[in-house]
Amino acid sequence: MSGVFSPTRANIKERTLRTDKWWLEPAITFGVLFSFVIYATFRAFEGANYYKDHLISPFYSPCLSEACVPEATIFGWTPVSAQIFNFALSPALIILIFPLGFRMTCYYYRKAYYRAFWLSPPACAVAEPHTKYTGETRAPLILQNAHRWFFYAGLVFNVFLTYDAIISFKSVEGEWGHMSVGTVVLLVSSTLLWFYSLSCHTCRHTIGGRLKHFSAHPVRYKLWTWVSALNHKHQQFAWYSLAGVAFADIYVRQVATGAWTNFYFF
Amino acid sequence: MARKLNLRIWRGDSTDGGLKDVQVDVNEGEVVLDVIHRVQATQMGDLAVRWNCKAGKCGSCSMEINGKPRLACMTQVASFDENETITITPLRAFPIIKDLVADVSFNYKKAMEIPAYEPPKNLAPGEARMEQIDVERSQEFRKCIECFLCQNTCHVIRDHEENKKSFAGPRFFIRIAELDMHPLDILKNRKRTAQEEHGLGMCNITKCCTEVCPEHIRITDNAIIPMKERVVDIKYDPARMFAGLLKREKRN
Secondary structure (H helix, E strand, C coil), X not given: CCHHHCCCCCCCCCCCCCCCCCCXXXXXXXXXXXXXXXXXXXXXXXXXXXXXXXXXXXXXXXXXECCXXXXXXXXXXXXXXXXXXCEECCHHHHHCHHHHHHHHCCHHHHHHHHHHCCCCCCCCCCCCCCCCCCCCCCCCHHHHHHHHHHHHHHHHHHHHHHHHHHHCXXXXXXXXXXXXXXXXXXXXXXXXXXXXXXXXXXXXXXXHHCCCCHHXXXXXXXXXXXXXXXXXXXXHHHHHHHHHHHHHHHHHHHHHHCCCCCCECC | CCEEEEEEEEEEECCCEEEEEEEEEEXXXXXXXXXXXXXXHHCCCCCCCCCCCCCCCCCCCEEEECCEEEEHHHCEHHHCCCCCCEEEECCCCCCEEEXXXXXXXXXXXXXXXXXXCCXXXXXXXXXXXXXXXXXXXXXXXXXXXXXXXXXXXXXXXXXCHHHHHCCCCHHHHHHHHHHHCCCCCCCCCHHHHHHHCCCHHHCCCCCXXXXXXXXXXXXXXXXXXXXXXXXXXXXXXXHHHHHHHHHHHHHC
């Protein structure tokens, strides 16, 4: 017997005496994240319906594979073979490790999935079911310390996705100065991703948090206060940006399959 | 006007114990500690409860109220439904002494393991000067009243007794962070010892410490995660390791 049932502790049989709906938040988190994972997996393997008339799905950008639709590539640059070990690889599978890694190692998502998926713990003051716990001290969870590298990669991806949003100001014929619903969708999605990245704890640390002496670095201190203000909302940006990316992909897919028409404002 | 309140209070010691039902008068505006005192005065004269300031500043009356780690003196009875039975137990992460009193000495032992502030050698007492923006960062951590609710709710030790020897807990991570962020502290190895001796790597950021802190210290965001990032700086950041190697190469 360990934990709250240890012989030295108050003899209470219940795992928790909480009377509120403590299970609701992890249940919702589980439902939403699980649905996203299922959808993202399906889309990553689909390998089609990711480009239509200057709209590219964020799941497939940057499109680096030889299998990419030529219009979806960056100036025709396709450094990755379409097949690896005779296995046809969807262009999304080549790149998704980076945004996936960024979210998997994110300090907010760690809280969310440790609670919702691993029940470690399911909620505060609710005994977890595991008999042993070593936290993030050994493999594989020690890899959470790679968050910084995924953060840098995430910034590069944000540049690509912002470029995609700018490209969507083209008409179907390729003329600049037009705007469609798809443009708004990609703009909102990429903006939310910037907010998510810039509010990140690693960003806060890199920009100034690692300093010992704020008064000796007034500019970095000022930047740190701005990022700290964003950091308060990191959880919200994590969810909004996830929803933004998912919706952008759904929108592009629907337009690409012909199910929806991309309406142009001008 | 007084009304009746139903309570379940844990009574016992390290040999045995259980929840006892009791009904007690409660007046408007009272907190849980008030009704515990009334129970003690009228029905359970030998009920053990630790308390002191009744103002949320001494951190003595930490207990679990309806399963949530809270200060009894800061928990309004009116925050519960009138017909609700309120369950009161001692802190469940620490050994029980008697009734609502747990043995929190674990925390004092851990406190002694954290090296104290080390000022620069050339500064005489009274000569140290800091600017306000440097002070502000650690002032948040100095609000800690040592109620140990964060320690109590942290699953690393609450659910795993065996981790107590290798894990200092959130209260002491804010102490380490405060010192590591202190511009005048010269002790160099706080990051490394935080990870290797005080168990920072065992924290999995589930933020329960922040949720229960009565002083609303953002323990996870402002102390634990910044310390984890500082550990990444010295242990897991290949770019910085490479830069460090280059520097050493130059010096040689």
